[in-house]
Amino acid sequence: MTAPFKRIIIVAIVLIAIAGIACAVVIFGNSAAGAGNPLADAKNGAVNTVLDLSGMKSRIDSELRAKAGKLAEENGISQAVVDNVIDSLAIEDWKVVSLPDSATTTGSYDVNTDSMSARITTYDDPSFVTVEAYGHPLPMDVPQSARGDVTLLGYLEGA
Numbered sequence: 001m002t003a004p005f006k007r008i009i010i011v012a013i014v015l016i017a018i019a020g021i022a023c024a025v026v027i028f029g030n031s032a033a034g035a036g037n038p039l040a041d042a043k044n045g046a047v048n049t050v051l052d053l054s055g056m057k058s059r060i061d062s063e064l065r066a067k068a069g070k071l072a073e074e075n076g077i078s079q080a081v082v083d084n085v086i087d088s089l090a091i092e093d094w095k096v097v098s099l100p101d102s103a104t105t106t107g108s109y110d111v112n113t114d115s116m117s118a119r120i121t122t123y124d125d126p127s128f129v130t131v132e133a134y135g136h137p138l139p140m141d142v143p144q145s146a147r148g149d150v151t152l153l154g155y156l157e158g159a
Contacts, residue, residue, distance in 0.1 A: 041098070044095075047096045048096050057092050057094065061086070061091040061092065064086050064091075065083070065086060068086065088146055088148075088149060090144075093143035093145075094140055096138060097139055097141045098139060099123075099130060100125075103125055105122070106122050107121070107122050108122075109122075117133070118131050122150065126147040126148075126150060127144075129142055
């Protein structure tokens with residue numbers, strides 16, 4: 001796993017989270033939707049519905065695929081390899097969730113890419129990450145196919 005893969009993973013995660021944060025703020029303002037909040041499931045469901053209906057995740061996937069050739073060329077790898085990483089991220093399947101109280105942080109990584117700044121927090125359970133952007137944390141359920149990629153973020157820091 002090399003730096004280009006880190007970039008693909010980080011850009012996808014941050015873009016999905018920023019889209020979700022935008023939806024959440026528009027729908028609910030700054031109110032919390034964390035675990036233990038009786039409205040959390042409804043809020044998360046509404047944000048996920050807006051994300052799905054808006055087509056934002058499809059646009060993120062398309063944008064990454066449009067850049068796949070350039071990423072491959074710049075890093076001396078085949079476009080098929082880049083396409084496989086994008087496929088494994090399963091961008092359409094990411095969902096906003098409430099983080100379980102039992103989740104234990106394994107690392108937090110500040111990332112800056114394409115004029116975006118965010119903090120990605122990983123947990124002992126690789127099915128969750130939290131992305132904080134613009135002061136809003138957004139816990140997300142990581143699709144099964146992307147869990148291996150996300151757990152590598154700690155090893156790739158500084159790559």
